[in-house]
Amino acid sequence: MSATETKPLLSVRHLSKKFPVGKDFFGRANKFVHAVNDVSFDIMPGETFSLVGESGCGKSTTSRLINHLIKPNEGEILFEGKDVAKLSEKEVRPLRAEMQMVFQDPYGSLNPRMKVQDIISEPLLVHTKMSKGERLKKAQELLEVVGLSATHGERYPHEFSGGQRQRIGIARALSVNPKLIMADEPVSALDVSIQAQVLNLLRDVQEQYNLTYLFISHDLAVVEMISDRIGVMYLGSLMEVAPNEDLYSNPLHLYTQALLSAVPIPDPSIEKKHVLIEGDLPSPTNIPSGCPFHTRCPHATEKCKTEVPQMKEHTPGHFVKCHFPGVKI
């Protein structure tokens, strides 16, 4: 291992994003959705880092911020040491060849009017000086890599099933040999048997192309299978970051514990021991004071209501944002 390999590929520092929702009489925004609040994490080259959380927790917004599809209000996004957040739209464009995205909706993410081979080779057209023939050849190779046939390139997206379309989306992301692939719920729209195929494919191409993944999902079982390290998000904040084994064997945050215990296990012989957490997700326009989880936390104290907990390293590599880390439900 050389020294350069230990530097993170992507480093997110104190990232925050709020979207205006309400306007007062003079048209000034007076209400905000706090989608991402002071989020920091690193992703090392070659690893799979997952962000997991329930809907509205800010995990998808985070990936869009990293790819500069939306601009952050605060914070730094260091990709190979360069701050993406400070770049203009024009300056960030060449960088996008290095970080590609795979999206959740396999139906909406492919332009229905383009042939599959044109879809796959579009990043090449945008980022390289390859000739038309070279691009076509590459697109056909990629179709084979993702388990489709080179002859499928002449077809249009509507002729493919959801799983096949997701393969096309993955082929497109691979075309420019990116360093980072951000996959936003890439399998949650797929059927169970197809989901396994696509997860295996993501695994295969990661090994083959030496990719780094930022994987975003709400499914804890899927995340466990694919990730090296995991960050748990709740209401825009990162609550816990830990290596895979640590998180699943010893979840320190009560929210992580609640989340894990709520996952239904597809094995009726295991006696379930759900710990139901009460209540609903608070509105992201009005985030609770102190620890954002205190309104649903069974162990919340006065301190939790007033004081925002800081992210602390509990055991090596295992970070948690809780005043009482390790308390069990």
Place this chain on the structure above:
Amino acid sequence: MSDTTANAASATREAEELPKAQSPVRQFVKKFLRRKTAVIGFLFIVFILILAVIGPNITPYDPNAYDYSAILAGPSARHLWGTDEFGRDVFSRILAGTQLSLGTALTASIIGTAAGVVFGLIAGFFGGIVDSLIMRVCDVMFAFPGILLAIAIVAIIGPGITNIMIGVAVFTVPSFARIIRGAVLEVRGELYVEVAQSIGCSSARTMFVHIFPGTMQALIVNFTMNIGGAILSASSLSFLGFGASVTQAEWGAILSQGRNYLAIAPHLVLFPGLVIFLTVLAFNLFGDGLRDTLDPRLN
């Protein structure tokens, strides 16, 4: 290819074949042919277009030849659709006028649509103050009845076929600007447009490769429907005396002259009126059929 690629390919290879490919054009034709009225409209349009091209050469009489022996003659074997107050053969005049009437309407629609599309794209894509400005100007133009606006324009720049075209074109612009802007806003919301941005496409590429083709459907349908309206408007302007001169064979002008003899020679109004009516109807039926065929929600 390297071995690793082959390995991964075999590991993830699916044991399946896709159903036979269908070209989008063939699918479209198949779906369109199912709509009977639209097919009739389309055939009628083709027929009229052929007449517009060859019409002046196949008239039974010189459309401008005076025949004082048969003034205001009713329909007969000699003069199929009768003659006008100068004894000119109405059928020949209508046939010869197809080119001018259709040409005026088509040209006006094309100019108006092109300008409308440009404004609509700019408004929809850039948004903000540009959008507000263009849309407010359109609102002002919408506040005028279209034909009145055209009359005002023709009144200012003077009568004549070219000026009718300009008049009709101008009042086509705002409706197309609005339609295209709406379509752009709709397509902009599609995920694949965000995807285009995420893979690094420039704004120009996103706009012309990903957004604009998405608005083509709205454009084609409304363009087709608009031609019917433009024929009516151009004819109305000619009817009101702003367009073709008496010597020119043009549907609206023929109708306009006939109006004076409505009581004694109704065929002078009936036949040009019928031709205008059928042509406009044909364009509308065709446009409706196109819209239904192209709309994925109706399939």
Place this chain on the structure above:
Amino acid sequence: MSETLLEVKDLRTQFKRGKKDWITAVNGVSFNVNAGEIVGLVGESGCGKSVTSLSVMRLHNERLTKISGSIKFGGKEVLDLTTSEMQSMRGNEMSMIFQEPMSALDPIMRIEDQLAEAISLHNSNMSKAEIHERCVNSLKLVGIPEPEMTLRNYPHELSGGMCQRVMIAMAMSCEPKLLIADEPTTALDVTIQAQILALMEDIRNRRNTGILLITHDLGVVAETCSRVIVMYAGNIVEEAPVKELFANPQHPYTEGLIASVPRLGKRLHRLPSIPGSVPDLSVMPEGCRFAPRCKYAQDSCKQKLPELQTVAEGHRCACPFYRNAREGAQQ
């Protein structure tokens, strides 16, 4: 043995696509649901599980749908009922909840008005005060903490989980014997899903309601259902008590499906997967519909659609090469 509520025999549902073009979404399925039982109907998209449930409720557009076979509910043949008889049965004796709680509620009506409507439809002689009390009670049943306040809300003021509770309250307001739940938790987060599933079990225990739970999520099935029916491409391929199904899946499809689900605590580097994808309804393969994706398929599979056969007590499977038979043959 408890009372049989719903008895479906050889149900076949076809949709009109062209003039003489019908596509078969459900191809002869038979099953029953007993009182106080939660039966899971599982399968992937396009397997016909939702179509089956809508057929039982007769909620399809009758002009464009052909339903044949028999659906007996409480001894009555549902397919023979008139439209008005069917309407009085729906909501009263059997009711349904849907996947999207937000869009299943009318956005411009207050919760109270929607609930009251559902109640008064089947209880025309109730007074306003009685209806109001019934509304409050049904919201209490589904564990809504402040029913009086929630009744005054509009749907958009409630969260997805709350909306689904309201939907369940509405479905349960007339104390139906059968509840059909079509992917009731798919649109919800896991912590909320756990709450809703617990609620459904609670209702079953208290009211002895029979529940037909339609889902694609094997985890949900394993935790809530007592019996499971697995569908694939319009057919039932396997039916068994839940523990038996997960411990001893017999059909190659069920085996593959159960194996391909990632599960907590068992970190696999690669998941076993079923190759290929679900066939399109309009181009169904001849014979066994799973044969093109099946590693045990023989030539005979591609000729004739296999029938459901009993392989163990309460365990039916539509495959001549079911696991026990294959293993028996090897020995």
